[in-house]
Amino acid sequence: MKLNPILDQLGAYPIAMIQERAHTLASQGVNVIDFSIGDPREPTPQFIPDALKAAVPEVSQYPLTGGRTELRESIASYLGRRFGVDIDPGTQVMPTSGSKEAVFSSPLAFIDRDADQSVVYGSPGYPIYERGALFAGAQVDPITLSGDFVLRAGDGSDEQWSRARMVWICTPHNPTGAVTSPTELADLVERARDSDTLLMSDECYADVYEEDAHPGGPGSVLQHAGPGAEGVLAFFSCSKRSGMTGYRSGAMVGDADAIAALKRLRTATGTASPDFVQMAAAAAWGDDAHAAERRAIFAKKRATLRPAFESLGMKVVASTAGLYMWVSVADDLAATDQLLEAGIVVSPGRFFGGGGEGYLRLALVPTVAECEQAVSAIKEALS
Numbered sequence: 407m408k409l410n411p412i413l414d415q416l417g418a419y420p421i422a423m424i425q426e427r428a429h430t431l432a433s434q435g436v437n438v439i440d441f442s443i444g445d446p447r448e449p450t451p452q453f454i455p456d457a458l459k460a461a462v463p464e465v466s467q468y469p470l471t472g473g474r475t476e477l478r479e480s481i482a483s484y485l486g487r488r489f490g491v492d493i494d495p496g497t498q499v500m501p502t503s504g505s506k507e508a509v510f511s512s513p514l515a516f517i518d519r520d521a522d523q524s525v526v527y528g529s530p531g532y533p534i535y536e537r538g539a540l541f542a543g544a545q546v547d548p549i550t551l552s553g554d555f556v557l558r559a560g561d562g563s564d565e566q567w568s569r570a571r572m573v574w575i576c577t578p579h580n581p582t583g584a585v586t587s588p589t590e591l592a593d594l595v596e597r598a599r600d601s602d603t604l605l606m607s608d609e610c611y612a613d614v615y616e617e618d619a620h621p622g623g624p625g626s627v628l629q630h631a632g633p634g635a636e637g638v639l640a641f642f643s644c645s646k647r648s649g650m651t652g653y654r655s656g657a658m659v660g661d662a663d664a665i666a667a668l669k670r671l672r673t674a675t676g677t678a679s680p681d682f683v684q685m686a687a688a689a690a691w692g693d694d695a696h697a698a699e700r701r702a703i704f705a706k707k708r709a710t711l712r713p714a715f716e717s718l719g720m721k722v723v724a725s726t727a728g729l730y731m732w733v734s735v736a737d738d739l740a741a742t743d744q745l746l747e748a749g750i751v752v753s754p755g756r757f758f759g760g761g762g763e764g765y766l767r768l769a770l771v772p773t774v775a776e777c778e779q780a781v782s783a784i785k786e787a788l789s
């Protein structure tokens with residue numbers, strides 16, 4: 407069948423190939439502990455499914471593209487508590503069906519495929535920035551990250567920034583767990599505005615962080631965008647904060663004109679969470695205690711695994727927030743294979759783009775007990 411050539415070129419989502427091998431090993435009786443996909447297994451706090459069930463209506467009707475008022479208000483109120491920003495729930499918040507579809511589809515609202523426009527993002531990075539850009543007809547222009555894996559305003563040439571219709575940043579960063587500092591965020595806002603490019607900040611891991619490294623939590627681009635957040639959009643998600651990956655609920659927040667354009671786009675595609683999911687999400691954004699409990703669990707997993715790699719002389723880089731540990735190794739493909747044979751499934755850094763070679767990514771998804779079990783297998787496989 408003739409396909410969109412972009413679909414052909416992208417091929418399979420690379421982690422799927424590793425997962426297939428893991429399934430084969432499991433079927434052969436190997437005890438597999440899977441750190442490859444960022445889908446945590448801690449139960450969703452009970453008040454969230456309760457809110458969902460209570461909101462299932464007798465008559466089912468289409469959800470509104472702009473989302474329910476209760477949800478937009480709950481998100482704005484969360485952003486006020488968490489970041490001290492004043493967001494208008496009526497014009498600056500767009501609930502989404504998870505943040506992945508929003509990251510993928512939002513370039514469709516802003517890219518002119520007949521103009522020579524690009525989308526800039528850091529590499530290694532979340533693969534959807536590239537995929538969304540390509541399907542929208544933009545050129546892709548990744549900037550290779552290294553060192554501390556933070557994409558800064560000083561990275562990239564003037565020509566790159568002025569050609570860019572949008573620049574993606576991600577903080578806390580997938581795959582490295584790096585965090586962009588407040589000064590760096592302010593500089594990015596300034597350079598994006600000077601270059602007339604949209605700054606898109608993926609902050610879906612904002613509430614998963616090491617408290618010692620980030621007292622009060624990593625900052626948001628919204629804190630530096632000023633009233634109205636001109637030219638700036640931040641992306642949030644219930645997935646990791648609240649253990650709601652299966653619910654599909656997130657939000658885009660920022661520039662009201664950009665949100666209005668996205669609303670027009672999304673009315674065309676009919677992409678919106680069901681109302682009962684939105685009511686569950688409204689409850690989740692309204693509570694911070696469960697997010698703190700989850701944060702402590704991920705910190706425990708990191709504290710369990712970090713010494714295993716360090717005892718082997720391997721450096722754990724960035725990795726102070728988000729769901730991931732980013733470990734420096736001599737050869738990421740070889741190390742992935744060695745670990746896989748021992749039942750430990752990780753992702754080679756190169757799967758997240760150029761610049762990821764020589765690193766492993768571990769998604770802190772297995773339980774604390776499984777992480778403890780994994781320590782000896784990791785040490786044995788890599789020593």
Ligand SMILES: Cc1ncc(COP(=O)(O)O)c(C=O)c1O
Pocket residue numbers: 444503504505506507509532576579580608610642643644645651655656
């Ligand atoms: C950086 C980043 N952004 C966005 C997402 C999408 O998350 P969701 O669609 O569950 O909100 C992910 C998921 O792993 C991610 O790693």
